[in-house]
Structures are given as structure tokens and as C-alpha cells.
Amino acid sequence: MVLPHSMRLRGYKCFNYLYKEGKRYHGYSLVMRVVRAKPNLMKANPKLKESELNSIKCAVSISHKVSKKAVTRNKIRRNIHNFLRKKLSSKTFQSDYWILFSLKPISSTKDSSDLLKECENLLLKASLLK
Secondary structure, three states: OOOOHHHEOOOHHHHHHHHHHOEEEEOOOEEEEEEEOOHHHOOOOOOOOOHHHHOOEEEEEOOOOOOOOHHHHHHHHHHHHHHHHHHHOOOOEOOOEEEEEEEOHHHHHOOHHHHHHHHHHHHHHOOOEO
8 A cells, every 4th residue: 555645745845855854764674854844845735634734744765775676665665654654543652754765775574564664663762763
């Protein structure tokens, strides 16, 4: 499953802001960047309501260094999206943040359950989950 439209981070300005101003949390196979949301940087999306602009936004970046096969990269991305959708759709998190997960090349050798545990640990380390 993919992230719902209300949870997707879109637009190059958002990503530039995340890379410049975001606080990094490093794991063995993941890097998570977190920054306070600036809704005025978001690319306009007519599908979103005004209340959905202030919800948490996420993105997952997987390079060719992780795997040359798109099938493998997409499988990893879908697993992480599904995990984020389940974890962050509840009301036990800070909602005015943008999150970017970047996978390191070593993540291709890791089991998906290990990646999801590491993802959860990074969210806890950043105090986004309680």
C-alpha cells in the first residue's frame, strides 16, 4: 500500500528544506531527517483539505545503490509506506513534522522486519512516537 495523499510529502522546495534544515537520525541501514512543517512550501494539491495540510508528511528515498532492480526497491518502499501509514495514522505522534527516510546500500541485505524495527526506533529516538 502507498501512503494516503494527506501523508505524502511533495515538491522540491520541501525536500530542499528538509535537507538543509532537517535534523538527522542515523541507524545502521536508514537515515531519517525530521523538520518542522512549513505548509507554504508544499506543492499545491487540490485533493487535500485545509485540515490535512497540517498532518504529518513522509517520504522514502531509495537509490540505485540499494538495488539495481526497481522491483526490489519498490517492495522495500511499499513495506515502509505500509508501516508508516499504520503507525502514524493514530493520534500518538507529533503532527506538524515532515519526515524523510533515506536507505543506505546495506539495507538491501536486511530483512524487512529488521528495517521496520529500525524505522520505529528512529521515530522513537526523534520523539515522534510515544
